[in-house]
Amino acid sequence: MVKTVKALGIRAPNAGILVGNILRNLEVPGEEVRFIVSPGAEAGMDAVARKSGYSVEVTPLGKDLEIRMTPSGKTLEEIDVTGETCPGPVILVGERLSSLAAGERLKVKSTSPDTLADITAAITAAGSLVLGQGTEGDRHFITIEKAEKKEKTGEPGVPVNRDRVLVVQSNGTGNAERAYATFIFAKVAVSMGKKVTVFLLMDGVSIARKGSAAGVKHPAFARLDLLMDEMVKAGVTIYACENSAAFRGITEKDLAPGVKLAGAATYIQLLSDPSYAVVNF
Amino acid sequence: MTYEEIGKELIELLGLKGSPVAVKLARTPADVPAGYEKVTKKERHCQFVQDARLKGLTGYVTRAEHLCKGGAAVMGIEPSPDLVADGTTYQKLGNFKTVEGAVETVHAIPKLDETYFASVYAPLDKAAFEPDVVVFVVTPRQALRLSQAYLHVSGGRIASDYSGIQSLCADAVVAVKQRGVPNMTLGCNGSRKYSGIAEDEVILGFPPKDLGAMVEALRTFKQKWG
Known part of the structure; x- marks a missing residue:
């Protein structure tokens, strides 16, 4: 599991001191941690990460920022499905996701945005999340966070899972x-x-x-x-x-x-x- | 060391007025420590902390007994009142010039997403449970010693954050429980007005796991510094 800590309203450099202290005092040393912070907190986080043996990735999260600290050596997994035809990409991504724990992430690249849209539909239907998207050179990419699908309650008036x-x-x-x-x-x-x-x-x-x-x-x-x-x-x-x-x-x-x-x-x-x-x- | 030993030694080494206070948030009635009874009087979280610190209060408090709804809300004991969540309350109280400023602050206040049944209090030296956080109400000099003791083993700096509202609840309990590191706060209008925190006192929350090493550090300081 990935630990999530909200530390909103704190700007750099105090945010960096706090994040460094939290990483140093984790109950599970080396645990991956997702910090939800306010804009202005991210400055200097790369130095905090290096000092703590982590790598850092900053992504927007609504009006806040997500700063994900991943232990060095445990890099974000990537898969490039360029050239694969349907249903290959969905199957490849599904198989890779099945090997990840909830909260872990996978970056999926393709030259085709339509392929990524198809993958997005498939993985969100399965309960996972698309955290971000963008382009790198000729490749489009999405970043997926694996999540367990939430079961619906079966209460009257509540649709059941079509799973x-x-x-x-x-x-x-x-x-x-x-x-x-x-x-x-x-x-x-x-x-x-x-x-x-x-x-x-x-x-x-x-x-x-x-x-x-x-x-x-x-x-x-x-x-x-x-x-x-x-x-x-x-x-x-x-x-x-x-x-x-x-x-x-x-x-x-x-x-x-x-x-x-x-x-x-x-x-x-x-x-x-x-x-x-x-x-x- | 047991919490009884830690609590007694902290009082002696720091010359504390009253006790450090063990605070636990119980998810369900079954999580309330055995033998702990419900506190029947209605007060604010900061008052229960002070009662445990100065009068030896031991017991648990549910939503019905929490008078400060904002404090209870950040601890997951009840939903946040609309006027607190949307910033109206604090803007009307005069804390902020604009509602936007109030909303910005309320959004940033540490709060628990999970739901809790009750808050549990005891003087640390009498706590028969594993606390989530230990709250200290101390003078600045005692806060200095606690900060130095915390840094004694590994060094570094302490980052504290607060906003002058929801202090002993959000800053001293929720932030510490969520982050696993200490936080210092200066109180809020409510805690200064109702709970008898003195003009020369500040508040710190510490993770319980750090207290044993801090006692050892304080012993060292006493030998070296008197």
Whole structure:
């Protein structure tokens, strides 16, 4: 965790003395500290940081300033997603964020502001914050602070968290683009911290047949069965409609690893659950 | 050293009038130290500190007993009254020429974001709990010795900040609890008027963890300086 200390209304050099004293007397020595100060406090903070074994970053925070003291050697993590195409950047950033503790930050760079906007939408939906943005040469960047998503209370009139995604697939291996989209969207949703369920029905159950997805391969993507397997390992639940499977002669023993049969009631229950966002392919 | 030993030795080494005061903010009723009873009289936080210092008051105080709503608010015991939060109160009291100046100051006052159930008080030498802060009401000379004692081990300088409002609450308790370093304050109109802090006294808050080393430093000073 990052400690936050408000010390408003104190100008330099007193602010520097105070910040230095706080860094020297931390209960957890070497802890990262975020100071909320007033403009005019920042002068000389770089010297305070150096003396205390920290590096400093100053960013505006409304009418105040945030002075983040990071222990030297623990630099702000960076990732450059230039050249990656959707959904790569969101997945890469999601994976990197998952390795950080709440309060730690990640700087994400790209030549495309649209890519950063997409990442911003994804990470804020997952509860994290965008602290700042800017440009460095030809790169645009955003600075993200990881935060745990706050659960809504479930009180009457308060919307529930839509933190689950149901991907419905009804086209099967006969439409490779839709088959790929099913698991690529699932992967993006997982990287955003969503709980994902894939429901295969109608022709979609053809994907559930053992060995069937191995025959789907686009040059730009991994083989479909490998993508499916990756999602199963990531905790995605994959159901195949029992009726649709029976209609096509698919039994439980024919199912690919990780796929379970489910009846109409399960499907209706998933559709009725307000915590699910539903995507159809 | 126990807090009883520290408290008694501080009184003796500094020649204090009364005791240093242990202050704890209790998040819930369960956080109130066992055996501590609710103080029934209604006063201000600064008065409870003085009562603990000079009369040995031991107990806890909830929102209902806090008369100074601004003080209780910065300690998280109740929401800040609107007229205090928007600067109107202090502008009307004459502290500031403009509302903007009052707002600027109120915005900067140390305040706790968390909610607390009660404030707990005891003379340090009788405190049966781990304090958040220990408050001293002392003469400038005693404040000098405390400051020197604090710097004795590691050196450096002490930075203190205050604004002449919300003093024993925000400056001496909240700022110290949040920052983990001492703060000195000169009181406010309320604490000077109601709690009997003398003309020649100032207020300091210290993190409890520093007091053991400070006692050792004060022993050294006594040997060297008398």
